[in-house]
Amino acid sequence: MKYKCIIFDCDGVLVDSESISNSTLVSMAKEIGVSIPLDFAMTHFLGKSLQFCFDYIENLAPQKLPKTFEEEFRERTFEAFKTQMQPIPGVHELLSKINIPIAVASNGPAEKIRLNLTTTKLIDRFEGNIFSAYDINSWKPNPELYLHAAKSMGFAVEECLVIEDSLAGVQAAQAGGFDVYTYVNKHTEKLFKDINVPQFNTMYQLEKLIFID
Structure with a gap:
């Protein structure tokens, strides 16, 4: 990796x-x-x-x-x-195989992020590394949230990979200079038809993308 x-x-x-x-x-x-x-x-x-x-x-x-x-x-x-609330299928298994630092960066308020991660039993993996756009008053597609998360984690942009599912999120990552993979489903496949980023529609596919790279 x-x-x-x-x-x-x-x-x-x-x-x-x-x-x-x-x-x-x-x-x-x-x-x-x-x-x-x-x-x-x-x-x-x-x-x-x-x-x-x-x-x-x-x-x-x-x-x-x-x-x-x-x-x-x-x-x-x-x-x-x-x-x-349910976790995305396969996400627990994926995270259990990742042995580098991970973070979450969302347009939502911190209390919402924490509630969702707690309900889905993901909070332990992200505790201390939760970044909300409300904390810096800058929302995707602006790149500031991802830049803030990377800096706070202690990594350069080129050392980080962003995982997204929205066009605004992909635009934010790209504007910040990050590599980004996007989760595509039936609602968004047309949006990403002409977007040149690696795409996946299951966590198993994402696992292969991460570990092949």
């Missing part, structure tokens, strides 16, 4: 949270008169900041979003995460 550190995105890479978050957004949008297909949300909200999603919904709504919209979204998703 040529890398000394691997930095993982969280949602959709380590934990299967995207369907919960997007289903909640679609449901709450419908309650204020905005109809958004779940497939559309799964594709176009992937990896975007929550503010981007709220702005998109508000632009289609007949009125401004309620002041409590974000608070209610947080409450609904956090409760769902506690009971419905």
